[in-house]
Amino acid sequence: MKKIVLVGKPNSGKSLLFNQLTGLRQKVANYPGVTVELKSGRFEQFELIDYPGAYSLSSLSRDEEIAVNKLNEALQDPNTALVICNLDATRLESSLMFGLQVQALARAHQKALVFALNMADELQRFGHQLDTAALSAALGSPVFAISAKTLLGIHEFRQGLLALANAAEPAVPALEHGDEQALRQFSRSLARTYGLASSVVLKNQNRIDRFMLNNLSGGLAFLLVMFLLFQSIFTLAAPLMDAVEAGIGAVAHWVTGFIGEGTTSDFLNDAIFGGVGSFLVFVPQIMMLTLIIGLLEDSGYLARAALICHRPLSYFGLSGRSFIPYLSGHACAIPAIMAARTIESPRKRLITMMTIPLMACSARLPVYALLISVLIPERAYLGGLVNLQGVAFFGLYLMGIIVALLVSLMLSRFVVSRDEKSDMPFILELPNYRLPHWKPLIVRVMSAAKSFVYRSGPVIFAVTVLIWLFGYFPHDAGGLEHSYLGQIGHFIEPVFEPLGLDWRYGVAILMSFLAREVFVGALGTLFGIDGADENIAGLAANIQADGLAFGAGFGLLLFYVVALQCVATVATIRAETGSNRIAAGLVIGYGLLAYALAYLAANLL
Amino acid sequence: MTVLNPAGAVSARHTLWDAPKKAAVSVVELAACLNPLVLNRLREMGLEPGQPLICLGRGPFNGPVVVQIQDCVYTLEQQVAQHILIEPQL
Ligand SMILES: Nc1nc2c(ncn2[C@@H]2O[C@H](COP(=O)(O)OP(=O)(O)OP(=O)(O)O)[C@@H](O)[C@H]2O)c(=O)[nH]1
Numbered sequence: 153m154k155k156i157v158l159v160g161k162p163n164s165g166k167s168l169l170f171n172q173l174t175g176l177r178q179k180v181a182n183y184p185g186v187t188v189e190l191k192s193g194r195f196e197q198f199e200l201i202d203y204p205g206a207y208s209l210s211s212l213s214r215d216e217e218i219a220v221n222k223l224n225e226a227l228q229d230p231n232t233a234l235v236i237c238n239l240d241a242t243r244l245e246s247s248l249m250f251g252l253q254v255q256a257l258a259r260a261h262q263k264a265l266v267f268a269l270n271m272a273d274e275l276q277r278f279g280h281q282l283d284t285a286a287l288s289a290a291l292g293s294p295v296f297a298i299s300a301k302t303l304l305g306i307h308e309f310r311q312g313l314l315a316l317a318n319a320a321e322p323a324v325p326a327l328e329h330g331d332e333q334a335l336r337q338f339s340r341s342l343a344r345t346y347g348l349a350s351s352v353v354l355k356n357q358n359r360i361d362r363f364m365l366n367n368l369s370g371g372l373a374f375l376l377v378m379f380l381l382f383q384s385i386f387t388l389a390a391p392l393m394d395a396v397e398a399g400i401g402a403v404a405h406w407v408t409g410f411i412g413e414g415t416t417s418d419f420l421n422d423a424i425f426g427g428v429g430s431f432l433v434f435v436p437q438i439m440m441l442t443l444i445i446g447l448l449e450d451s452g453y454l455a456r457a458a459l460i461c462h463r464p465l466s467y468f469g470l471s472g473r474s475f476i477p478y479l480s481g482h483a484c485a486i487p488a489i490m491a492a493r494t495i496e497s498p499r500k501r502l503i504t505m506m507t508i509p510l511m512a513c514s515a516r517l518p519v520y521a522l523l524i525s526v527l528i529p530e531r532a533y534l535g536g537l538v539n540l541q542g543v544a545f546f547g548l549y550l551m552g553i554i555v556a557l558l559v560s561l562m563l564s565r566f567v568v569s570r571d572e573k574s575d576m577p578f579i580l581e582l583p584n585y586r587l588p589h590w591k592p593l594i595v596r597v598m599s600a601a602k603s604f605v606y607r608s609g610p611v612i613f614a615v616t617v618l619i620w621l622f623g624y625f626p627h628d629a630g631g632l633e634h635s636y637l638g639q640i641g642h643f644i645e646p647v648f649e650p651l652g653l654d655w656r657y658g659v660a661i662l663m664s665f666l667a668r669e670v671f672v673g674a675l676g677t678l679f680g681i682d683g684a685d686e687n688i689a690g691l692a693a694n695i696q697a698d699g700l701a702f703g704a705g706f707g708l709l710l711f712y713v714v715a716l717q718c719v720a721t722v723a724t725i726r727a728e729t730g731s732n733r734i735a736a737g738l739v740i741g742y743g744l745l746a747y748a749l750a751y752l753a754a755n756l757l
Numbered sequence: 758m759t760v761l762n763p764a765g766a767v768s769a770r771h772t773l774w775d776a777p778k779k780a781a782v783s784v785v786e787l788a789a790c791l792n793p794l795v796l797n798r799l800r801e802m803g804l805e806p807g808q809p810l811i812c813l814g815r816g817p818f819n820g821p822v823v824v825q826i827q828d829c830v831y832t833l834e835q836q837v838a839q840h841i842l843i844e845p846q847l
């Protein structure tokens with residue numbers, strides 16, 4: 153298949169354009185360095201490839217390096233029919249230099265090139281008319297002004313792409329503009345003639361930044377945003393979670409009433425409604441988390457947050473650029489570890505990757521939420537604004553971050569890298585503030601929920617069924633304690649006894665090495681078999697009734713804060729670092745630390 | 758404001774790192790001791806001698822500088838900013 157490659161500066165809207173042309177859903181967000189690997193999709197009869205952004209053809213960070221190396225490969229590939237160079241039309245002055253460099257490269261390889269000047273909707277808003285015909289003549293390559301957001305000019309652009317990519321004779325850039333120095337002068341004069349004045353583009357942005365980056369208001373705004381982020385995951389999602397729980401309870405009641413008592417009804421009650429159901433309750437929280445992180449990503453605030461965090465993070469051997477991977481690690485560690493590619497310094501990148509698993513990812517949410525509702529009473533202060541359980545949640549998130557920082561501090565003393573780039577400084581572009589792009593955001597929230605269910609659902613289902621079978625039979629032997637599972641459980645109990653936990657927790661913990669959220673499902677099933685008939689009342693209430701010592705419960709929480717129990721994360725770390733030793737070391741190191749903390753909590757509290 | 762004489766302009770005190778907030782300045786030169794890769798990147802960002810800049814301020818708590826170069830706003834940490842020599846715009 154013939155290829156069309158889509159390159160451009162970071163945050164210029166390549167991925168949104170890619171999505172519009174292919175119908176796919178690549179991640180789009182308002183900060184530089186979102187895309188960190190090549191992604192392809194189909195555009196008509198062509199393969200369209202979305203690249204990570206690059207500021208220049210000489211790369212500083214890993215994602216740029218990928219973009220530049222792969223562009224060079226694509227230019228040598230006879231199958232490459234066309235290069236799209238996507239630039240931000242509102243910032244020609246700083247974009248055209250890169251555009252001209254890419255153009256010269258395409259020319260050197262005799263490849264066709266087209267300029268897509270994206271964000272034309274914003275130009276329109278500023279009342280600026282871009283003379284694409286004249287600009288195209290001056291550049292010696294076709295130019296389209298488009299908006300990947302409002303689809304302005306996209307139809308013509310599609311037609312243009314097809315014509316250019318299908319042409320028998322490739323539209324190689326017609327003009328030669330000279331060496332670096334000449335390119336720079338040329339790009340300046342073009343920007344002056346055709347571009348928007350920088351004072352117009354930046355007016356809004358600079359005005360907001362005067363507040364957001366101010367010593368006092370900026371610091372407070374940052375703390376407030378972070379607090380609201382974590383607090384709202386709990387409080388805003390709570391009514392939805394209650395609704396889901398009530399819904400499951402009602403269905404369970406109806407179904408079991410319909411079937412009547414017996415083994416089938418026990419199975420449905422314990423394994424399906426008690427096990428699988430107890431994890432469905434957390435879907436609203438996952439959605440809320442995705443929504444809020446998505447809002448932050450779209451707003452443009454994250455780059456500011458990275459700036460604000462740079463100094464404190466440097467103290468721990470990290471970079472301001474570690475902030476965004478850390479934040480997205482709260483949804484899932486895997487994309488976050490990939491996102492660390494944008495950190496210029498390989499050393500800081502490595503430390504960031506090694507500590508991301510400590511961020512409270514959404515798989516921990518069910519575990520935290522369950523144990524918090526067991527251990528912490530539901531109480532609200534300040535007229536419902538602050539909720540004690542919400543504060544406990546915030547505390548757990550904070551604890552993950554604090555452990556990560558301490559581990560970073562330690563690692564930064566040990567990790568030495570002789571790489572030339574090892575001390576690349578922190579340089580970050582601050583993008584324009586934008587209102588969220590609602591449609592993709594809603595899609596993203598829904599797909600986060602769906603993938604949570606699809607990814608964890610089958611594992612949890614299998615585990616709960618298995619646990620139920622082993623825990624239910626032999627049925628006449630006298631309950632869970634004497635079941636097959638009970639016998640196995642008592643065998644492993646000595647490992648968990650020092651933590652103040654009985655074998656049921658032990659089984660659930662072991663199972664959760666498959667995926668953390670399995671813990672809740674497994675425990676739900678175990679307490680289901682064990683409990684009275686109306687065990688749908690809620691797992692938290694069952695555990696409370698059963699009695700879980702505060703110290704042991706808190707220790708269990710600490711265990712989940714620290715332990716690295718996710719096969720996929722370990723695989724990603726191995727792939728990104730290329731080291732089995734690092735991956736294995738992290739599993740063992742975090743495992744031992746988790747056990748030690750849980751031990752201390754159980755015995756001291 | 759007094760105009761600095763050309764010889765005095767390249768003094769350690771006049772770097773982007775200690776430029777006052779809201780100052781309109783222009784680049785004098787980039788210190789050669791910078792890593793060549795970084796130097797190249799800064800040039801491509803437009804930091805050439807004579808390039809006008811606007812210092813927009815600092816991140817909270819003496820954080821990285823925020824500077825407008827052409828039509829972009831960047832933040833640069835001390836390690837870079839103190840190697841960018843500037844003078845007040847004429
Ligand atoms: N107003 C407007 N915003 C746009 C347009 N295209 C993209 N955006 C926004 O610009 C931001 C960056 O878009 P992306 O598609 O992620 O940019 P990218 O070039 O892929 O960025 P990297 O992957 O980081 O290199 C997002 O907030 C988009 O919503 C457009 O045509 N108009």
Ligand SMILES: [Mg+2]
Nearest residue numbers: 166167186187
């Ligand atoms: Mg992208």
